[in-house]
Amino acid sequence: MNVCKIASIALSLLFSAPAVSASEPQTPFKPASEYGPLKASLINRYSNSVPKEWGEDVTGVKTRIRSSQKVIALTFDACGSKHGMKFDKTLIEYLEKEQIPATLFINGRWIEPNRKEFDRLAANSLFEIANHGFSHKPASVTGRSVYGISGTKDVAEVIDEIELNARKLEELTGKRPKFYRSGTAYYDEIAVQIAGKLNQQVAGFSLLGDAGATFSREKVKTALLSAKPGDIAILHFNHPESGTAAGLMDAIPELKRRGYRFVRLSDLELE
Secondary structure: OOHHHHHHHHHHHHHHOOHHHHHOOOOOOOOOOOHHHHHHHHHHHHOOOOOOOOEOOOOOOEOEEOOOOOEEEEEEEEOOOOOOOOOOHHHHHHHHHHOOOEEEEEOHHHHHHHHHHHHHHHHOOOEEEEEOOOOOOOEOOOOOEEOOEEOOOOHHHHHHHHHHHHHHHHHHHOOOOOEEOOHHHOEOHHHHHHHHHOOOEEEOOOEEOOOOOOOOHHHHHHHHOOOOOOEEEEEEOOOOOOOHHHHHHHHHHHHHHOOOEEEOHHHOOEO
């Protein structure tokens, strides 16, 4: 069984159990008055668009850093699902101790039970806060599903999923996020276009670091040590019980020895 198949099964197991949590309530967020006209204009523009693509690497998704240098972007998701509300203190403290920059994709639901930790992360210039959606839904204009999670059902829901979380993050941090990654990292190309109109660059990945926090310590280490110049690695910092932190700590010294340095997504151009 190949790595992609294993990863697919692992992700399916991870996401399918808490499927209903994608609609769990969080504190209502009221956007500014101009949100209505913005939303209406995008609905008018895209309501008749029919997507032809569906997946992690559809047209418009940036999956790598445009550089031949030995650079890697470590990105970490916090999904906020029923089983994903925790905070991996060991992982974050290691990044801080080693002064390793990273981009953190944060879902709206994760913030409330982890507000103290969120504020700490947002205040640290080592980390870049990015948009992981308001309800952690796949980004679809037709309601497509993956891993047992129903996607946004139409253009209006795509807009809300992206923009409400962007505004929530901006309200809490004072900075509007530049990057968006959907729940499950699945999209259709119309949703990606909508994200662009909302000034959110869609950031995918080229290196599967922990398969939704299901990889063992050794598998995380092996995955990270397979990195090539310009890779964007996807991992998670909301599962302290997983092998992610230990595997990362095993791999980083060797990657440094090989001459790699670590960057945030905004540090270099993506492709």
